[in-house]
Every structure is written in structure tokens, then in C-alpha cells.
Amino acid sequence: MVTAALGGEFEVPTIDKGQTKVKVPAGTQSSRRFRIASKGMPVLRSRQTGDMYVQVVVETPQNLTKKQQELLMEFEKLSSGATQPEAAGFFSKVKDFFGSRSV
Numbered sequence: 001m002v003t004a005a006l007g008g009e010f011e012v013p014t015i016d017k018g019q020t021k022v023k024v025p026a027g028t029q030s031s032r033r034f035r036i037a038s039k040g041m042p043v044l045r046s047r048q049t050g051d052m053y054v055q056v057v058v059e060t061p062q063n064l065t066k067k068q069q070e071l072l073m074e075f076e077k078l079s080s081g082a083t084q085p086e087a088a089g090f091f092s093k094v095k096d097f098f099g100s101r102s103v
Contacts, residue, residue: 001058001059001060001061003024003028004024004027004028004029004030004056004058005026005027005028006026007023007024007025007026007027007028008023008024009021009022009023009024010022010024012036012054014036014039014052015039015040015041015052016039020036020039020052022034022036022054024056028056028058029056029058030056030057030058031055031056031057032055032056033053033054033055033056034053034054034056035051035052035053036051036052036053036054037051038050038051039051039052040052040053
């Protein structure tokens with residue numbers, strides 16, 4: 001969760017039994033896919049290798065300590081619609097769309 005929010009990198013295994021690093025930009029959402037060039041399956045009847053795709057799954061923390069819960073509550077108080085664009089509901093998006101149009 002922290003790496004997805006703040007950005008960073010992590011290692012993933014490749015099909016050739018190696019490891020490669022994936023750089024994650026700040027604000028990465030769950031289900032985002034990253035392409036790693038030339039780390040995928042070999043291309044049939046060719047010496048080339050395909051690309052490998054890595055899909056991000058943001059894990060929600062469980063069994064938080066009291067201090068961790070307090071910090072997340074403070075974060076929630078400081079958050080706004082700009083920091084959580086997916087949290088805005090359908091009707092608020094429609095309202096924003098029609099509210100910003102000039103008649």
C-alpha cells in the first residue's frame with residue numbers, strides 16, 4: 001500500500017528464473033499493469049522474447065496496531081476528493097460534469 005501511494009520499486013520473478021525490478025510511480029492504483037520489455041515468453045520460430053506484464057494488486061493492511069489505526073484515521077481526516085479520485089460517487093461526478101458546463 002505504501003509503495004503504491006508513495007512510489008518506489010519491487011522485484012518480481014521472471015520466467016528465466018531471474019529477478020527484475022518494477023518501478024511504481026506514486027499514486028498507482030490496484031489492477032494497473034506494467035510492461036517489462038523482453039522478459040516474457042520466447043516468440044515462436046524466432047530468437048526474440050516477448051514482453052512480460054505485471055499487474056499491481058494493492059493489499060489492504062490487516063491486524064493494525066492502535067498507533068497504525070490512529071495514523072490512518074488522521075490520514076483520512078486530511079484527505080480530500082483530490083487525493084482519492086476513485087472515492088467520488090457516480091452522481092457527484094455527473095454533478096461536477098454538468099455544473100462545470102456553461103449554458
